[in-house]
Amino acid sequence: MDVTSDTLEPLHLAGCANVAPVLNRVGDKWSMLIVMVLATGSRRFNELKREIDGISQRMLTRSLRGLERDGLVSRTVTPTIPPRVDYELTELGHSLRLPVKALGDWAIEHIDCIREAQKRYDARESEG
């Protein structure tokens, strides 16, 4: 079976094993938000922290490390005092924006439909 099949058949199991880690990163709480911000240009650590509302220092560090490890973000240290560290999307990071945007557009397009389904479900739940 061809992994790069462009039909809408389900991904076979080997394919899923490859896709899972990506889905995992995409699905985590902060990574895609960071990618979205870096999509507009490089940022320093505290710039990101200020722009991404609610993220803790710890999670920003961890998420950036994860993105760097996956080759989606590059980290450039300028050893001045105080130190300066710039983060920016790699080419790979930029290429991820398109499929993620497709998903984001889907979400925005169907969010009302989803919320209504949830309301109906919850209503049925609470009544019995």
Add this chain to the structure above:
Amino acid sequence: MDVTSDTLEPLHLAGCANVAPVLNRVGDKWSMLIVMVLATGSRRFNELKREIDGISQRMLTRSLRGLERDGLVSRTVTPTIPPRVDYELTELGHSLRLPVKALGDWAIEHIDCIREAQKRYDARESEG
């Protein structure tokens, strides 16, 4: 700012709030795997359990409930003895396949690149 902007600008904060729950479901361990299987046709509970390697009964139940609540999967009970329950994708569920496939294709296309980046990162880590 228009939520449905089709540029590649970062999603604004309100947009992200809408996208987050979808990313959350897409990113969870089993939901998209279930969607992939159901994409080929409806299944009974234990058929899904057999086809999705490694999923526990509990997680299959929970994932299906989540998908049902979001309106992505429909659940049809036939009250025979033994009971029969069929799951299938709703129209909304089917519409999600395209953007998820885009992401899956991206993953498959770049998995080697990612793995190499991870190796390089881990190598740098371990040496210091």
Add this chain to the structure above:
DNA sequence: CAGAATCCATGTTGATACTG
């Protein structure tokens, strides 16, 4: 400024046993 280290609350997943 850019983090590392620590501790803790919470959420997620899985194994097991039981049920209509």
Add this chain to the structure above:
DNA sequence: CAGTATCAACATGGATTCTG
């Protein structure tokens, strides 16, 4: 067959404190 209930293990996320 298609679940529910319970418990334990682990992962995730956040607050706080400290450092070169």
